Amino acid sequence: MDQGENYDVQKASYETADSPVHGQSAGPYAHILNDPELEGLTLYEKKALLVNRELNGHGMGKYQWWIFFLCGFGYFLDLMWAQAFGLVATPLENELGFPADQYGNIFSAFSAGLTAGAFVWGVLVDIIGRQYAFNLTCLISSVFGLCLGAPSNYDGILVLTAFVGFGVGGNIPIDTTICLEFIPQNRRFLLALLSIFQPLGVVVTSGICYGFIPKYSCGLLTDGTSLPSCNLVSAGTACCTKASNMGWRYSLFTLGGITLAAFLLRFVVFRFQESPKFLLYRGRDADAVKVLHNIAKFNGQKSDITLEMFNALTEDYASTQGLGSDSPVLGAGEKQAKSSFGSKVKLEFVRYKMLFANFTIARLTILVWITYVFDYWGFSVAGSFLPKILITKGHEINVSVGETYRNYIIIYTPGIVGVLLGACMYAIPIIGRKWGMIISSALMGTSLFLFAAVNSEASNIGFNMMEYFFQSMFNAILYGWTPEVFPAPIRGTASGLASFWGRIFGIVSPIIAAYVLAANPAGNGVLYLAGGAVFICTIAILLMPTSRMGAQSY
Numbered sequence: 001m002d003q004g005e006n007y008d009v010q011k012a013s014y015e016t017a018d019s020p021v022h023g024q025s026a027g028p029y030a031h032i033l034n035d036p037e038l039e040g041l042t043l044y045e046k047k048a049l050l051v052n053r054e055l056n057g058h059g060m061g062k063y064q065w066w067i068f069f070l071c072g073f074g075y076f077l078d079l080m081w082a083q084a085f086g087l088v089a090t091p092l093e094n095e096l097g098f099p100a101d102q103y104g105n106i107f108s109a110f111s112a113g114l115t116a117g118a119f120v121w122g123v124l125v126d127i128i129g130r131q132y133a134f135n136l137t138c139l140i141s142s143v144f145g146l147c148l149g150a151p152s153n154y155d156g157i158l159v160l161t162a163f164v165g166f167g168v169g170g171n172i173p174i175d176t177t178i179c180l181e182f183i184p185q186n187r188r189f190l191l192a193l194l195s196i197f198q199p200l201g202v203v204v205t206s207g208i209c210y211g212f213i214p215k216y217s218c219g220l221l222t223d224g225t226s227l228p229s230c231n232l233v234s235a236g237t238a239c240c241t242k243a244s245n246m247g248w249r250y251s252l253f254t255l256g257g258i259t260l261a262a263f264l265l266r267f268v269v270f271r272f273q274e275s276p277k278f279l280l281y282r283g284r285d286a287d288a289v290k291v292l293h294n295i296a297k298f299n300g301q302k303s304d305i306t307l308e309m310f311n312a313l314t315e316d317y318a319s320t321q322g323l324g325s326d327s328p329v330l331g332a333g334e335k336q337a338k339s340s341f342g343s344k345v346k347l348e349f350v351r352y353k354m355l356f357a358n359f360t361i362a363r364l365t366i367l368v369w370i371t372y373v374f375d376y377w378g379f380s381v382a383g384s385f386l387p388k389i390l391i392t393k394g395h396e397i398n399v400s401v402g403e404t405y406r407n408y409i410i411i412y413t414p415g416i417v418g419v420l421l422g423a424c425m426y427a428i429p430i431i432g433r434k435w436g437m438i439i440s441s442a443l444m445g446t447s448l449f450l451f452a453a454v455n456s457e458a459s460n461i462g463f464n465m466m467e468y469f470f471q472s473m474f475n476a477i478l479y480g481w482t483p484e485v486f487p488a489p490i491r492g493t494a495s496g497l498a499s500f501w502g503r504i505f506g507i508v509s510p511i512i513a514a515y516v517l518a519a520n521p522a523g524n525g526v527l528y529l530a531g532g533a534v535f536i537c538t539i540a541i542l543l544m545p546t547s548r549m550g551a552q553s554y
Helices: 042-057 062-094 107-123 131-148 154-168 169-182 189-214 246-267 276-281 285-298 305-322 341-356 359-397 401-412 415-427 430-453 458-484 488-520 524-542
Strands: none
Touching: 042 276, 042 285, 042 305, 062 107, 062 131, 062 154, 062 169, 062 189, 062 246, 062 285, 107 131, 107 154, 107 169, 107 488, 131 154, 131 169, 131 246, 169 189, 169 458, 169 488, 189 246, 189 401, 189 415, 189 458, 276 285, 276 488, 285 305, 341 359, 341 488, 359 430, 359 458, 359 488, 359 524, 401 458, 415 430, 415 458, 430 458, 430 524, 458 488, 488 524
16 A cells, blocks of 8 residues: 555544643644654744645635636646647648658657656746746647648748747746645645546647547548658649648648637636645745735635744744754745845755655656656657557558547547546555556557557557557556655646756657657557557556555645
């Protein structure tokens, strides 16, 4: 059983405690200062624990549900766009006529943007705050997404694709961080449930492309092959023109509009409050208290937490540990806020050292990076090339393009059930987060190997469905669990760096896979490349420290 798997913190009573015994603090907040659960915690962690208790006591109110669904939109956009490029790449290739070995460039451009976005937004969210990053990522991806269908040359499309990726790249590390910091500790299964929006994004993208691309794409020659690009033939020869191939453009315009709608919901319709934990580790205790009271008011409740409680913890720490102006600590409230610039710079380095604070944390950090690297490798190759492989295999067994796009919807819809199963793993002690990830990653890799071995319409649909089902289950647990194991001062950076390393290999893997596919058009080599990477994830998770699964999140 994972430590803390069924952790359930009850709201603390803020009534004055009995007279303290020898060695304990006295005063109106003695019940807080003498709380045994605070023993051994840093000053920031003590304050964060009070925030956790406050949120636990209020439960899942209207504010928390707004946060959950708006963060879910970030997940929705992530795979909506990732899936889109796999679905539009073939008609785009038909029209523009770029060489086969450049087919993977659009996926690499998107991955390059995702990589930069994961790193930049992951670091920035811990510096400028959750509020700005939450809105800017969505705005950037919507603006460039709306422009994607305009260019008629491959280079222009690649540039816009990279900027869309830059905006989308921060969604998962930022949105999971935000959701975690506002929901009760005993509702953290909702972090895994956020991933339910990803297969929804894939299904919506597949449905939009199914509606536009088969109807508004270039026709076929008598031998069943696509019309050649007008860039590759002489004038007067029948070719694939822009006017006859508008389906992929209509699809991308529609997706850009959906992204803009998500931004408007986040920025205009809902008033997002800054994370109280971000405010605490930045020394803004008064603002943290204000946010907690605003959330309680939004939920129709009353908050009992006060600035004096945080001040009492700060003063107690100062009297027992020492808190000079030249050596501030995270969470020191006004003393931290008024410290010198040099001291604040030192605190930034203290934050980053948290990733390697001891052997267990260092081991965890490295294994998380390895897991993300090969997870992104596996699903980047699968997501980018499975549509093309399906079309190729479909031609061999006389399945039409329209039927292939219909099959995408059949394949990706069960991913929703996969996410639900992943969230359920949080509540099954004998399996939990760790074994849920081990089982799902192993079965995901197995399905890719099996798909390489057969070719019939039923098997193509079945094994692709199996692959995406377990991919959705695995990523639901992985993405939800990652921010849990890192404290708020480094949470966005840690999650962003994990995504960054994964995205780096998301750039490399489609390029390698494109060459593998060129050498083996049937696509089996690509499938083995993806499946092998996923099995490395299984090994990395087996080696992770179990004690970090489901513990208190500060």
